[in-house]
Amino acid sequence: MSDNQTRRGIYERMYRILTVDTTMRGLMMKGTISIIYYSPRGQEAIPSAVSAALTQGDYITTTYRGLHDTLAKGAPVREVIAEIIGRSGGTCKGKGGIMHLSDPRCGVMATSGIVGGSVPIANGLALRAQMTGSDAVTVAYFGDGATNIGAFHESLNMAAVWRLPVVFVCQNNEYGEFTPRMESMTVKRIAVRADAYAIPGVTVDGNDPDAVYEAASAAVARARAGEGPTLIEANTYRFMGHIFGVDQMEYMPKEEMQAALANDPVPAYRARLVAEGIATEDELAALEAEVKAEVTDAVEFALASPPPDPAETYTDVYAEAVPA
Amino acid sequence: MTDKKTTMVAALAQTLDWALDTDPDVFLMGEDIIDPTGGAFGITKGLSTKYGRERVRETPISEQAIIGAGIGSAMLGGKPICEIMIADFYAVCLDQVANHAAKLRYMSGGRTTVPLVIRGMLSGGLNFAAQHSQSVEAWMIHTPGLKVAMPATPADAAGILRTAIEDPDPVVIFEPVGLYGASGPAPAGEHRVPLGKASVAREGADVTVITYGGQVPNALAAAEQVAGEDISVEVVDLRWLTPWDEQTVLESVRKTTRAVVAHQAVKRAGFGAEIASVLQEKLWGTLRAPVLRVAGANTPVPFATELEQTHFPGPDAIAAAVRQTVKT
Numbered sequence: 001m002s003d004n005q006t007r008r009g010i011y012e013r014m015y016r017i018l019t020v021d022t023t024m025r026g027l028m029m030k031g032t033i034s035i036i037y038y039s040p041r042g043q044e045a046i047p048s049a050v051s052a053a054l055t056q057g058d059y060i061t062t063t064y065r066g067l068h069d070t071l072a073k074g075a076p077v078r079e080v081i082a083e084i085i086g087r088s089g090g091t092c093k094g095k096g097g098i099m100h101l102s103d104p105r106c107g108v109m110a111t112s113g114i115v116g117g118s119v120p121i122a123n124g125l126a127l128r129a130q131m132t133g134s135d136a137v138t139v140a141y142f143g144d145g146a147t148n149i150g151a152f153h154e155s156l157n158m159a160a161v162w163r164l165p166v167v168f169v170c171q172n173n174e175y176g177e178f179t180p181r182m183e184s185m186t187v188k189r190i191a192v193r194a195d196a197y198a199i200p201g202v203t204v205d206g207n208d209p210d211a212v213y214e215a216a217s218a219a220v221a222r223a224r225a226g227e228g229p230t231l232i233e234a235n236t237y238r239f240m241g242h243i244f245g246v247d248q249m250e251y252m253p254k255e256e257m258q259a260a261l262a263n264d265p266v267p268a269y270r271a272r273l274v275a276e277g278i279a280t281e282d283e284l285a286a287l288e289a290e291v292k293a294e295v296t297d298a299v300e301f302a303l304a305s306p307p308p309d310p311a312e313t314y315t316d317v318y319a320e321a322v323p324a
Numbered sequence: 325m326t327d328k329k330t331t332m333v334a335a336l337a338q339t340l341d342w343a344l345d346t347d348p349d350v351f352l353m354g355e356d357i358i359d360p361t362g363g364a365f366g367i368t369k370g371l372s373t374k375y376g377r378e379r380v381r382e383t384p385i386s387e388q389a390i391i392g393a394g395i396g397s398a399m400l401g402g403k404p405i406c407e408i409m410i411a412d413f414y415a416v417c418l419d420q421v422a423n424h425a426a427k428l429r430y431m432s433g434g435r436t437t438v439p440l441v442i443r444g445m446l447s448g449g450l451n452f453a454a455q456h457s458q459s460v461e462a463w464m465i466h467t468p469g470l471k472v473a474m475p476a477t478p479a480d481a482a483g484i485l486r487t488a489i490e491d492p493d494p495v496v497i498f499e500p501v502g503l504y505g506a507s508g509p510a511p512a513g514e515h516r517v518p519l520g521k522a523s524v525a526r527e528g529a530d531v532t533v534i535t536y537g538g539q540v541p542n543a544l545a546a547a548e549q550v551a552g553e554d555i556s557v558e559v560v561d562l563r564w565l566t567p568w569d570e571q572t573v574l575e576s577v578r579k580t581t582r583a584v585v586a587h588q589a590v591k592r593a594g595f596g597a598e599i600a601s602v603l604q605e606k607l608w609g610t611l612r613a614p615v616l617r618v619a620g621a622n623t624p625v626p627f628a629t630e631l632e633q634t635h636f637p638g639p640d641a642i643a644a645a646v647r648q649t650v651k652t
Binding site: 114 | 351378379383384386388389391392393394395396397398399400401402404419420423424427428429430431432433434435436437468469471491492493519
C-alpha cells in the first residue's frame with residue numbers, strides 16, 4: 001500500500017482532471033468555446049495512480065482521449081487548456097489540439113489520434129533509455145480498441161523480445177468509439193493477450209487508485225530493473241461517450257451507465273481517504289479549492305491567449321521554413 | 325569524386341560504417357541485417373560483428389514496430405537508421421511514417437523532433453511482380469514533414485545518406501535496386517549531397533530530361549540515342565524529391581525551352597505531374613512544347629519479363645518523348 005502522501009497526491013491529480021474536464025464541458029455548453037473534445041470523465045483514477053509510480057524523467061505516450069494522462073503526468077494546466085482550445089499559448093502553440101497533446105518537459109512525448117498509433121513509439125522511447133543506460137521507464141496508454149490493431153501486437157512482441165522498459169496500460173472503458181468491446185473481441189480479459197508474448201498481464205479495477213498504483217509500481221519496478229514489459233488492463237468506463245456533445249450514447253445501456261456513475265472513482269476515492277484517516281474533510285476541501293483556483297486561472301490564461309499567427313501554418317513542418 | 329570505382333552497395337556499406345564509427349547515437353534496425361546475412365543485399369555485412377547487435381539490431385518482421393522504435397529513439401536524441409527492405413513494405417507501416425514520423429514536429433509546435441533515417445531498396449525490373457516492385461515515392465512526397473531522396477550513383481547514395489543522418493527531420497531514402505551493383509566513381513572523403521540539390525548529369529541545349537533514380541541511366545542512354553539526330557539533351561538528376569531543386573530545373577528548362585519528366589513510378593498522379601505543373605506555372609511563354617511525362621504504366625507491376633518491360637519505361641520511350649518535344 002502506498003503512503004499517505006502518495007494517496008493524497010493521487011487524489012489531487014484525479015480532482016484536477018475532474019475539474020478541468022467539468023470546466024471544459026461547461027465552456028462548451030455555454031458556447032464560450034467550440035472544439036472537438038474527448039472527455040476522460042470516469043477514467044481519472046488510472047493515470048493519476050500510474051503517474052504516482054513514475055518520476056518526472058519517465059515518459060508516456062497516449063491517445064486522443066489522453067487529457068487525463070497528460071495532466072496526471074504534470075503538464076501545466078494553463079498550457080494544456082490553451083492547447084485544446086487552439087491558442088498560441090498552448091503546449092504545442094495551438095497546432096496539436098486535444099488529439100496531439102505533448103509536453104516533453106514533463107515526459108508527455110506523443111499523443112496520437114490513430115488508435116494504437118503511439119504504442120510503437122513508446123517502444124522507441126524505452127529503447128533509447130535502454131541503449132543509453134538511463135533508468136527511465138515509458139508508459140504507453142491506449143484503450144481496449146487498440147488491442148485489436150496490429151501495431152499493438154507488433155509492439156508487445158518487440159518489447160518482449162528486447163525486454164524493453166515499457167509498461168503497456170490499457171484503459172479498458174468497454175467501448176471502441178461506438179462499439180461495445182465484446183462485439184470486437186472474444187477475450188473477456190484483455191490482459192490475457194500478454195500471454196501470447198510471454199510477458200506478465202495483469203487485470204486491475206481501474207477505478208480503484210490503490211489497486212492501479214500497486215500494479216503500476218510492480219510493473220515500473222520490473223521495467224526499471226531491466227526485466228521487461230508488462231501489460232496492465234485497467235477496467236473503467238467512459239461517462240461522456242466517444243466525442244462529447246456529438247455522441248448521444250444511445251448504444252450504451254442506461255443500466256450500465258447508471259451502475260458506472262454509481263461507481264464514480266473520484267468521490268469514491270475521496271470518501272476512502274477520509275474513512276481511512278488519510279486526509280481530513282478540511283484538508284481535502286482546501287486541496288480542492290486550490291485546484292479549482294488553479295483551473296480558473298488556467299482558463300483565464302487560455303482564453304486570453306491570442307490565436308496563433310497565420311504565419312505559424314508554415315513553421316515546424318521541417319527544421320527549415322516552408323515557403324508560404 | 326575520385327578515379328576509383330565503386331558500387332552503390334559498397335558506398336552505402338561504407339557510409340553506414342562511417343556513421344556507426346563516428347557517432348555513438350547512430351544505430352541500425354532492420355530485418356535480417358545482422359551477420360552472417362548482413363541484409364538482403366549484404367549492405368550491412370560485417371557491421372553487427374564490428375559494432376555489436378545492440379547497435380546493429382535485427383528486428384522481427386514488424387515494420388510498424390521498427391519505425392515506431394525509430395521514432396521514439398529519435399525523439400530522445402538517438403539517430404536510428406531503419407531499413408525497410410523493399411519499398412512496397414511501406415504499405416504496412418505508412419501510419420508510423422506518414423501520421424507520426426512526419427507530423428510529430430508539427431503537431432508538437434516544434435517541441436519534439438524526429439531525426440530518423442529510413443532507407444531501403446526500391447525494386448522493379450527483377451521479375452519480383454506486383455508487391456515487390458513498386459515505386460512508392462509519391463506517397464512520401466505527398467506527405468508534408470518527410471524529406472525524400474533517391475540516388476542514382478554510388479557517390480550520391482553515400483552523399484545523400486550522410487546528409488540524411490545529419491538532418492534533423494525524418495528522411496526516406498529509396499535505393500533503386502537495379503543500380504545497387506552498377507559501377508561508378510567512388511565518393512571523395514566525406515561526400516555530402518546538400519539537401520534539395522540536384523545534379524546536371526549531362527549538359528545539353530535543346531531538351532531537358534528531369535529524372536531520378538533508376539531512370540537516370542535510361543535518360544543518359546536516350547540522350548546518346550538522339551545525339552546522333554542532332555538533338556542535344558540535358559539530363560537533370562533530382563536526387564532529392566522533397567525538397568526538390570526547382571531552381572536548377574527552372575534554369576535548365578529556361579535554357580532548353582523543352583522538358584520531359586521521366587520516372588519509373590506509375591504515371592497517374594506521379595511526381596512527374598507535379599514537376600510538369602510547376603514548369604507550366606513558372607515558364608508559361610518560355611516553353612516551346614508541352615511538358616511530356618514518361619512513366620510506368622497505370623497498372624500493377626507484372627511478373628513476366630515481357631510484361632514487366634512493357635510496364636516500365638526505358639531509354640526508347642524517353643528518346644521518343646524527346647523527339648516529340650523537338651517536333652512540336
